[in-house]
Amino acid sequence: MFQRISLPSSLSRSLSSVLPNYRFLGGVFLLTVMLLLVALTHISIGARPIVWADIFQAIFAFDNQQFVHHIVIKQRLPRLVVAMACGAMLGLAGFSAQKMFQNPLVSSSTLGVSSGAVFFSLCAIYFFNVSENDIFIPAFIGASVAGVFTLSMTEMMNRSSISKNLHIVLAGSLVSMLFSSLSSFLMQLDPLRFANVQDWLLGDISPADFTDLSRIYPLALLAIGVLLSQGRSLDVMIMGEKQARSAGVNVTRTRNITLLCIFLLASLVVSIVGPIGFIGLVVPHISKLFVSEVGNKGAWLSMLIGGLLLSFSDLLARIVIAPKVLIVGGVSASIGSIFFLCLLYFMVRDKHMS
Amino acid sequence: MTLKIDNVSFAYQTDRKILDAISLTFEPGKFYVIIGQNGCGKSTLFNLIMRHLSLSSGKISINGKDLQQLSFKEQAQSISVLSQSMPLPEFMTVADMVMQGRFCYQGFFSRFSAEDRAIAEQAMQKMQLTELANKRLSALSGGQQQRARMAMLLTQQTDIVLLDEPTTHLDLKHQYMLLDLGRELAEQGKTVVAILHDMTQAALYADHVIVLAEQKVYAQGTAQSVITDTMMQHVFHVNTSRVGNEKVGLHVPTHLIA
Numbered sequence: 001m002f003q004r005i006s007l008p009s010s011l012s013r014s015l016s017s018v019l020p021n022y023r024f025l026g027g028v029f030l031l032t033v034m035l036l037l038v039a040l041t042h043i044s045i046g047a048r049p050i051v052w053a054d055i056f057q058a059i060f061a062f063d064n065q066q067f068v069h070h071i072v073i074k075q076r077l078p079r080l081v082v083a084m085a086c087g088a089m090l091g092l093a094g095f096s097a098q099k100m101f102q103n104p105l106v107s108s109s110t111l112g113v114s115s116g117a118v119f120f121s122l123c124a125i126y127f128f129n130v131s132e133n134d135i136f137i138p139a140f141i142g143a144s145v146a147g148v149f150t151l152s153m154t155e156m157m158n159r160s161s162i163s164k165n166l167h168i169v170l171a172g173s174l175v176s177m178l179f180s181s182l183s184s185f186l187m188q189l190d191p192l193r194f195a196n197v198q199d200w201l202l203g204d205i206s207p208a209d210f211t212d213l214s215r216i217y218p219l220a221l222l223a224i225g226v227l228l229s230q231g232r233s234l235d236v237m238i239m240g241e242k243q244a245r246s247a248g249v250n251v252t253r254t255r256n257i258t259l260l261c262i263f264l265l266a267s268l269v270v271s272i273v274g275p276i277g278f279i280g281l282v283v284p285h286i287s288k289l290f291v292s293e294v295g296n297k298g299a300w301l302s303m304l305i306g307g308l309l310l311s312f313s314d315l316l317a318r319i320v321i322a323p324k325v326l327i328v329g330g331v332s333a334s335i336g337s338i339f340f341l342c343l344l345y346f347m348v349r350d351k352h353m354s
Numbered sequence: 355m356t357l358k359i360d361n362v363s364f365a366y367q368t369d370r371k372i373l374d375a376i377s378l379t380f381e382p383g384k385f386y387v388i389i390g391q392n393g394c395g396k397s398t399l400f401n402l403i404m405r406h407l408s409l410s411s412g413k414i415s416i417n418g419k420d421l422q423q424l425s426f427k428e429q430a431q432s433i434s435v436l437s438q439s440m441p442l443p444e445f446m447t448v449a450d451m452v453m454q455g456r457f458c459y460q461g462f463f464s465r466f467s468a469e470d471r472a473i474a475e476q477a478m479q480k481m482q483l484t485e486l487a488n489k490r491l492s493a494l495s496g497g498q499q500q501r502a503r504m505a506m507l508l509t510q511q512t513d514i515v516l517l518d519e520p521t522t523h524l525d526l527k528h529q530y531m532l533l534d535l536g537r538e539l540a541e542q543g544k545t546v547v548a549i550l551h552d553m554t555q556a557a558l559y560a561d562h563v564i565v566l567a568e569q570k571v572y573a574q575g576t577a578q579s580v581i582t583d584t585m586m587q588h589v590f591h592v593n594t595s596r597v598g599n600e601k602v603g604l605h606v607p608t609h610l611i612a
Contacts, residue, residue, distance in 0.1 A: 229462065236454045
């Protein structure tokens, strides 16, 4: 019924989303500048302050003789890069989860996925003598077990309906609580054995460096690529499962692939820096300020924001009670939980809970 | 494309049969209307065709090919459906939603092309939505939302079109606009199947009326032969008298004109 017509540019513009493109580009620009500022500050501040000029020199003209260059390249840069990478992974995982579930409250931490990953990692360390460096596989199994557990509990609760958006979060916190208590129980069995994972339990970037990243990056890139490839199917799924299936989406496959990637990203992060909470929860909300949820721009932006947020949290962790250093997981969790409470408050106020 | 329902049965549990060995053939170029009481399995039939539910027994095929063998994408290129109560995501824009109708034509790496956009744009024009293209779905009235759903269906450009109570939420003008569109699609050689509640509209538009009752096909044929006072009494349990001329008639409850 349609003949092919060439499209005037005004029409094609009307087909893009409600937020104009300059808002997206502006967002990218603003966030990139902020990221650079945070990055430079992050590297320059510390026990030994380093001026920006030295940072650029260390990166672009490394001089083996200069002690400062060693601090930049060997100590501070790795920490920053790990923070950005993990933040990006958590951000994308959170974005995809919120888009798929169409629920502004979900993320890998509120799904209980991180706690599951932690508990299974501890089990692997305790029962199978796995080294702290090789906990990705148990972490992934734990993430999947906890995630599936939460989702089946949600399914059960959805049959009696109170407030569906909350069900999944409620189930997630219960599962999370279960695995956290199991974890502390396990740790009491042999406090000495677990002495050096105390910080990791809260989410700690400091011991991680490029070798950790080099171990996880192939899987991380794979998961990110696959998640981005599901973007269009997820777009259609925003309209509900039935409509998505009618439009040609294999709903079950898309859902399973997306969940798998979210579990993967969450457990990869857990395996190197521990359970850093709430980044994934906050990031999608910030990205929605700049770009619509439809399309893949939001996914890219979420990675940028995630990297920014976690490196900023790490910066805070390093300066708030300097010269002592806070654990970044604690900082991100306190920012995140305050945000979460505000979100709940506004949702209840605007009655978006059904 | 010919849509063939072959000996199809469906039951939620073994004891609760919804459809019992139904066979129907829908041919290209015709406007079919299914009528029947609530709960007679009209929507279930659509859900079975769309594979939201799986058949208890029987076979559904298009042009002789079993639907089960098609991928969801291939199916979406052949059959589109306007659902009765499709929830709409509040924050999506009309244009974004209508574009999703082109999903089934996308390859793994391809992006929406200018042609995809043109098709969506035309569908919106057809449904008089161009002005609303950038509005969020939550800002639309029920009737506008229904037209947005229809526009999305049009962008799917399928040979078989299923309309589940398409006139719901629409004001009279748009009800007839939508039914006219159904006719137009049929005249273009598409297979159009609509579930309707209004007997008069069914009689006015249908080439072929199918009455479902008690899990079976009660009757089918031209509107005149099927929509009768006897049928109204047996299927809908309303005593009616037909008022009107040979071409157009209205079945009025007897007690109102006695």
